[in-house]
Amino acid sequence: MAQDDLKLSVARAAVKYVPEGKIIGVGTGSTANFFIDELAKIKDRITGAVASSKATAERLAAHGIRVFNLTEVEEIPVYIDGADEITRSGAMIKGGGGALTREKIIASAAARFICIADESKLVATLGKFPLPVEVIPMAYKLVAGKLDALGGRAELRIRDGKPFVTDNGNLILDVFGLQIGHPLRLEEKINNFTGVVTVGLFAQRGADLCLLGSPDGVGTLEFGN
Numbered sequence: 001m002a003q004d005d006l007k008l009s010v011a012r013a014a015v016k017y018v019p020e021g022k023i024i025g026v027g028t029g030s031t032a033n034f035f036i037d038e039l040a041k042i043k044d045r046i047t048g049a050v051a052s053s054k055a056t057a058e059r060l061a062a063h064g065i066r067v068f069n070l071t072e073v074e075e076i077p078v079y080i081d082g083a084d085e086i087t088r089s090g091a092m093i094k095g096g097g098g099a100l101t102r103e104k105i106i107a108s109a110a111a112r113f114i115c116i117a118d119e120s121k122l123v124a125t126l127g128k129f130p131l132p133v134e135v136i137p138m139a140y141k142l143v144a145g146k147l148d149a150l151g152g153r154a155e156l157r158i159r160d161g162k163p164f165v166t167d168n169g170n171l172i173l174d175v176f177g178l179q180i181g182h183p184l185r186l187e188e189k190i191n192n193f194t195g196v197v198t199v200g201l202f203a204q205r206g207a208d209l210c211l212l213g214s215p216d217g218v219g220t221l222e223f224g225n
């Protein structure tokens with residue numbers, strides 16, 4: 001079964017977790033895009049969405065789904081987003097699409113985080129996927145040195161021959177070669193480096209539930225975070 005079919009299956013399953021009449025949080029990436037397209041089919045049953053990136057806001061709006069700023073919203077009952085890697089305790093690496101900061105903000109504001117992923121994202125130990133870290137541009141070399149000292153290899157993210165710039169006007173360092181045995185500890189440590197905006201480790205606010213797509217169907221992993 002193709003990976004896109006698995007993404008579509010979890011996107012369809014996630015729609016069943018969307019509460020009626022509410023504003024929900026929506027993530028970024030290819031799996032989130034499948035979810036947005038499914039959400040569009042029930043758009044009359046929700047009030048709108050808070051988007052974790054400009055790309056997601058544009059896709060939601062193109063479907064006629066009203067997009068709210070986080071500052072306009074009282075509550076977000078559920079945030080639905082993909083992940084680059086997820087463990088059986090609900091810790092994740094996110095930020096492959098560069099939207100990690102807004103994703104983490106909305107995830108923190110949400111009552112429930114539902115991760116939608118195909119089975120390739122489930123790992124025993126985080127770190128095979130390079131860990132994204134959003135940094136203030138003037139600090140990127142300083143922060144890269146500190147990330148290297150942790151045992152990784154930090155590389156400035158380049159797209160189309162230029163440094164990738166986030167929706168917040170910052171840069172991304174991708175850290176290769178980390179074996180993340182203690183996600184929570186590492187998240188706290190990297191958060192403390194001056195110049196870091198957000199580390200793409202989601203352990204403090206991990207997922208509450210993961211809908212995991214495999215050729216056998218969509219399974220659920222509950223984490224109780």
Ligand SMILES: O=C(CO)[C@H](O)[C@H](O)COP(=O)(O)O
Nearest residue numbers: 029030031082095096097099
């Ligand atoms: O964190 C993210 C974007 O910043 C995405 O959730 C993550 O990269 C997974 O993307 P995809 O669904 O395309 O595999």
